[in-house]
């Protein structure tokens with residue numbers, strides 16, 4: 351089987367497409383489990399998993415079957431009518447996560463926006479904040495998506511620059527700093543929006559006990575705790591939700607990415623009765639949100655995650671992967687961190703940009719993504735085996751000890 355040269359695809363993308371990404375020079379055409387193949391037939395171990403959207407592995411056969419079956423029956427009704435998948439999706443995800451109410455959306459950013467709208471409404475109608483005064487606290491180095499509302503409270507220059515003016519109502523505090531949260535809360539604070547582990551910032555794990563303290567502060571001041579589990583959720587860290595590591599429960603939980611196993615954009619806001627209970631007919635919506643195809647795919651994606659033991663596997667393989675990364679002796683490595691299969695290697699600044707190590711990894715048969723210049727993230731699908739972890743570690747060690755001088 352012959353295929354046009356890689357450069358052909360890339361040059362066309364560059365000619366016709368907006369250049370808002372800087373992909374590695376690999377053109378993928380097929381995926382199965384932890385592996386993807388390029389147009390030339392080379393196989394790679396996927397250590398990005400589409401930013402944790404394919405936790406269940408590429409093209410999982412059971413999710414595929416659910417998608418094909420549903421696509422041939424009914425795909426979209428809009429919410430003007432009921433469909434026979436939405437109720438089942440609600441019930442199954444609510445039971446699995448212990449949530450009371452569910453709001454289905456499409457992208458992660460939409461789930462974040464929907465949560466912001468809902469907690470503001472809750473603030474005005476339940477907490478009694480004067481109209482237009484609601485404040486939401488967020489963390490420095492956050493990543494919650496790319497819509498205007500969200501990039502307005504980003505602290506990353508590239509994310510914000512020349513996209514303003516932005517909406518007011520957000521206060522930024524350092525991540526992992528309880529005293530800062532305490533100081534930032536006012537009678538008008540309606541919510542604290544935070545990632546359990548900051549993913550795009552380079553897998554930043556807060557100090558032990560931080561979230562217990564966060565939970566206490568939020569409860570004491572009647573502030574809704576919104577955990578953005580779009581990346582950390584659905585098994586990535588070795589638990590269904592990362593909040594379980596801390597033994598706490600958010601008031602609002604955001605899911606996306608792996609909610610569809612990578613087949614289709616599906617996101618959800620999960621909350622207690624009060625927050626989503628404020629939304630009345632006509633006040634919020636989405637044409638595709640809660641469509642039967644999305645619901646059927648999400649139901650299958652959740653089912654295989656649990657039934658096939660992927661969450662437990664993430665815990666076991668994550669530990670193996672972390673131990674292996676820590677044992678790599680290379681002076682390029684400054685630090686290694688991770689929880690479950692959400693791992694990162696921070697390189698010494700003298701080692702140069704992380705991107706060239708990702709290019710070296712590509713030659714070794716591993717696809718990984720740099721973040722913030724000096725960090726490489728490793729987040730393979732949760733179906734990875736011990737042998738595959740060991741193989742990956744050998745390749746990673748080889749790439750990190752390579753001499754670029």
Ligand SMILES: *Cc1c(COP(=O)(O)O)cnc(C)c1O
Pocket residue numbers: 401456457458459460462493494495496545549550578579580581582606607
């Ligand atoms: C990816 C991500 C989002 C945004 O999801 P999109 O589907 O890209 O809009 C929000 N929050 C976190 C933590 C994410 O990792």
